Amino acid sequence: MTVATKAINIFIADPLSEDGIAPLRAATDLDLNIIVDTGLSQEELISKIADVDVLLVRSQTTVTREVIAAATNLKLIGRAGVGVDNIDLTAATERGIIVVNAPDGNTNSAAEHTIAMMTSLARYIPQAYNSLLNGKWDRKTYVGVELKNKTLGVVGFGRIGVEVAHRAKGSRMNVLAYDPFLTEERAQELGVTKATVEEICEQADFITVHTPLLPETRNLFNKEKFAMMKDGVRLINCARGGIINEDDLYDAIVSGKVAGAALDVFIEEPATDNKLLTLPQVIATPHLGASTIEAQESVAVDVSNDIIKFFNTGTVTNPVNMPSIPKEKLAQVEPFFALAEKLGKFLVQVTGEAVTELNVSYAGEVANYDVRPLTASAIKGLFSTKQGTHVNDVNARYLAEQIGIKINEHKTTTAKGFTSLITVEVKTENEVHTIAGTLLNGLGARIVKVEGFGVDLKPEGNILYVKNTDKPGAIGRLATKLAEKDINIATMQVGRADVGGQAVMLLSIDNAVTTEEIQYVTELDNIDEVKAISL
Numbered sequence: 001m002t003v004a005t006k007a008i009n010i011f012i013a014d015p016l017s018e019d020g021i022a023p024l025r026a027a028t029d030l031d032l033n034i035i036v037d038t039g040l041s042q043e044e045l046i047s048k049i050a051d052v053d054v055l056l057v058r059s060q061t062t063v064t065r066e067v068i069a070a071a072t073n074l075k076l077i078g079r080a081g082v083g084v085d086n087i088d089l090t091a092a093t094e095r096g097i098i099v100v101n102a103p104d105g106n107t108n109s110a111a112e113h114t115i116a117m118m119t120s121l122a123r124y125i126p127q128a129y130n131s132l133l134n135g136k137w138d139r140k141t142y143v144g145v146e147l148k149n150k151t152l153g154v155v156g157f158g159r160i161g162v163e164v165a166h167r168a169k170g171s172r173m174n175v176l177a178y179d180p181f182l183t184e185e186r187a188q189e190l191g192v193t194k195a196t197v198e199e200i201c202e203q204a205d206f207i208t209v210h211t212p213l214l215p216e217t218r219n220l221f222n223k224e225k226f227a228m229m230k231d232g233v234r235l236i237n238c239a240r241g242g243i244i245n246e247d248d249l250y251d252a253i254v255s256g257k258v259a260g261a262a263l264d265v266f267i268e269e270p271a272t273d274n275k276l277l278t279l280p281q282v283i284a285t286p287h288l289g290a291s292t293i294e295a296q297e298s299v300a301v302d303v304s305n306d307i308i309k310f311f312n313t314g315t316v317t318n319p320v321n322m323p324s325i326p327k328e329k330l331a332q333v334e335p336f337f338a339l340a341e342k343l344g345k346f347l348v349q350v351t352g353e354a355v356t357e358l359n360v361s362y363a364g365e366v367a368n369y370d371v372r373p374l375t376a377s378a379i380k381g382l383f384s385t386k387q388g389t390h391v392n393d394v395n396a397r398y399l400a401e402q403i404g405i406k407i408n409e410h411k412t413t414t415a416k417g418f419t420s421l422i423t424v425e426v427k428t429e430n431e432v433h434t435i436a437g438t439l440l441n442g443l444g445a446r447i448v449k450v451e452g453f454g455v456d457l458k459p460e461g462n463i464l465y466v467k468n469t470d471k472p473g474a475i476g477r478l479a480t481k482l483a484e485k486d487i488n489i490a491t492m493q494v495g496r497a498d499v500g501g502q503a504v505m506l507l508s509i510d511n512a513v514t515t516e517e518i519q520y521v522t523e524l525d526n527i528d529e530v531k532a533i534s535l
């Protein structure tokens, strides 16, 4: 499936490796119009972005809410790198714009840079070089420390943190690691000691941070943490400015508590006027962690491939603002997409009130799969009657929760006679409605239950949903009235719990019906409610 029909405008706002964007240039089957325009101010970017389908950036360009609002055609933002703190993810998600990054391509370069910075910090290499350039042969000032037998604390033990630990162990350092997801087994497997941030502060000679910049990691290292540290500790930040509080670090270096810091990243970049750079104990690089030929090519290739994949298939490999599901796992649930969406779409047309809760239950085989995209499909169905709202897999759950709809997923392995059964329930202030559907081998999707009554109906076309009291003649009278209005019934399903009790009729009809026609049939005796459903 090709999503686009006109030229796709790809706007590259930061310098990217030319080899890295080669896949885009080679994708001649897609009508790609590649615009490279770097170093723009926010105002300039905003003025140039209205017709852009894809915005590609590294870390220099800040993709603000205003930029996203100005890009009325935007479908995808590509980040050629890991950190997405320069992109307003909420604004992108609200608009259903998918954000992709390149999580693996620069891991090695960032880890190597961290080790280079730590070694340079331990041996005063930049300071000594600078001194030599100034005509001094100073062998007394720059007496460093060894890494061997020192303790390195790694905070944030993801891709880069782990790679740093491997290399530090090669330098015979003892490694303490903290990460909320680090288990004792994995720590043992990697030959590091699992520790808390506080233990790292108390025991480490060197501390390096490798977390994303998040509300929880901003100022993770501040004056309280510095007070817990060993005298003469050395800090390395090749992750993001702000994880270490810059003012507190300055004070801790001036007081002599911290012997030195190696910084690749700063709260404000370019950091040409940062007071930390006035301290001789601070060595720094201008955000060069990922600046290698290999990393730049690799991250640009990864995002380029994801752009191509998106316009060819509608899916991506490295999404940031939607569940990342491997292709094989997505393939397991793909056959159920349309069914889940139709179940949501059916119920929203049955309820007369604003939905407050959506419960999606997965039973049987489907319960073994990652069902998050199916729940997103059911939500898409729920929004299908809301004009002007662009709902997709990226923003479905977000939009629902924003307007106060509680979303719940349930799973059970028994499906009572069905291989797989999806049941969708919506609750409003005064109503509860349920519908269930399945995929029949070779026959496609079927609605098999409505409001708890067993039925067998193809979820397509125009359907009349009729709630009636199970009395003789009700069906006949309804059919006669519909015939009077020239409404042809293709199929009819009747479901009831008890003789003479509440029943539901589902009629597939050839054409859509008007509000007046619905009113006309609702006036019949024993007909309690009639709704027109279009699937």
Ligand SMILES: NC(=O)C1=CN([C@@H]2O[C@H](COP(=O)(O)OP(=O)(O)OC[C@H]3O[C@@H](n4cnc5c(N)ncnc54)[C@H](O)[C@@H]3O)[C@@H](O)[C@H]2O)C=CC1
Binding pocket: 081, 082, 083, 084, 103, 106, 107, 110, 155, 156, 157, 158, 159, 160, 161, 178, 179, 180, 181, 210, 211, 212, 213, 214, 216, 217, 238, 239, 240, 264, 265, 287, 288, 289, 290, 291
């Ligand atoms: N200087 C540079 O040029 C580069 C900088 N980076 C930065 O490095 C960061 C890490 O990159 P990766 O290792 O690839 O990401 P990753 O996602 O593989 O690892 C990040 C780790 O941080 C952990 N974490 C999250 N919150 C935490 C907390 N409160 N305390 C401790 N750990 C926490 C996560 O559980 C995860 O394991 C990126 O987010 C980016 O900001 C990445 C590449 C290059």
Ligand SMILES: O=C(O)CCC(=O)C(=O)O
Binding pocket: 058, 059, 060, 080, 081, 082, 083, 084, 106, 287, 289, 290, 291
């Ligand atoms: O694009 C760059 O060079 C910065 C890399 C980076 O900081 C990241 O990938 O998070």
